[in-house]
Amino acid sequence: MAKLYRLLTEEDTSAFCHKVSDALAKGWVLYGDPSYAYDATNGVMRCAQAVTKEVEVDYSPDMKLGQQ
Numbered sequence: 001m002a003k004l005y006r007l008l009t010e011e012d013t014s015a016f017c018h019k020v021s022d023a024l025a026k027g028w029v030l031y032g033d034p035s036y037a038y039d040a041t042n043g044v045m046r047c048a049q050a051v052t053k054e055v056e057v058d059y060s061p062d063m064k065l066g067q068q
Contacts, residue, residue, distance in 0.1 A: 002059035004068055005031070005052050012036065012045035020049050026068075028053045 008023060010016035024030070028051035035048040055068050 001054060001056055003052055003054050004059065004063070004065055005050065006065050007048055007050050009046060009048045011039075012047050016047040016049075020051070023051050023066075026053075 006023070006028065008016075008019050010019050020030075031050040031052045037046050037048075038044075039046045053068060
C-alpha cells in the first residue's frame with residue numbers, strides 16, 4: 001500500500017474549485033490549508049491545495065497520480 005501526494009494548483013477561479021472537487025470525488029483527502037499567491041508575471045492570483053490518497057499498489061515514479 002502506498003500513500004500518494006499531489007499539489008493541485010490553478011488560477012483563483014471556479015476551475016480551481018472544480019479541480020479540488022474532482023480529486024475529492026476520486027477519494028483524495030485534503031492535506032493542510034489551501035495557499036494563495038499573486039502571480040506577478042500573469043497578473044492573477046493562484047491557488048494551491050495539497051491532497052493525499054492511500055492506494056493498494058506500490059508507489060512508482062511512473063504513476064500518473066491524477067489517474068489514481
